[in-house]
Amino acid sequence: MVDAEGEFVEYVSARLPSLHRTAFLMCGDAHLADDVVQQTVTALYVNWRRVSRADNVDAYVHRMLVHKLVDEKRLSWAKVRLLGSVPEPERSPVTPHDDLAERDSLLAALARLPRGQRTVLVLRFLCDLSLTDTAAAMGCSEGNVKSQTARALAAVRQVLDVTEMSVRSPR
Numbered sequence: 001m002v003d004a005e006g007e008f009v010e011y012v013s014a015r016l017p018s019l020h021r022t023a024f025l026m027c028g029d030a031h032l033a034d035d036v037v038q039q040t041v042t043a044l045y046v047n048w049r050r051v052s053r054a055d056n057v058d059a060y061v062h063r064m065l066v067h068k069l070v071d072e073k074r075l076s077w078a079k080v081r082l083l084g085s086v087p088e089p090e091r092s093p094v095t096p097h098d099d100l101a102e103r104d105s106l107l108a109a110l111a112r113l114p115r116g117q118r119t120v121l122v123l124r125f126l127c128d129l130s131l132t133d134t135a136a137a138m139g140c141s142e143g144n145v146k147s148q149t150a151r152a153l154a155a156v157r158q159v160l161d162v163t164e165m166s167v168r169s170p171r
Contacts, residue, residue, distance in 0.1 A: 131145055
């Protein structure tokens with residue numbers, strides 16, 4: 001029988017790249033994604049015995065990740081900034097195999113969405129969570145997930161159409 005700490009290490013080792021990618025896509029900042037994933041993994045370690053007994057551990061962890069991101073955004077006003085000015089955010093690749101133009105277009109489209117709509121798209125389509133699991137992770141109804149998804153997809157389509165049109169017909 002594997003001990004609880006071994007199970008935790010095995011779970012986190014297998015899911016860490018996916019968690020980081022999810023966090024990055026939800027917030028658009030690689031450094032913030034690192035912080036949020038670290039906070040999530042720390043909370044997961046503290047509560048591993050309870051979490052490991054959940055019916056769907058991945059959904060539980062995604063919910064923790066969403067909550068940590070919301071907490072981070074909510075409490076960001078209280079952080080101390082050591083620089084005179086905020087540096088320009090660096091663009092980090094999602095994966096080394098993605099086509100750069102598609103990735104940049106998608107990231108730009110996601111960045112324009114409100115946090116809830118961005119979170120819905122990331123959880124539903126990039127993390128491949130079901131409607132029920134997405135609603136559970138976000139702490140809202142399935143109807144809310146459906147309407148947020150519809151609005152987000154319409155907004156992304158509009159942004160991507162505008163981007164494609166400007167690339168096709170330079171003035």
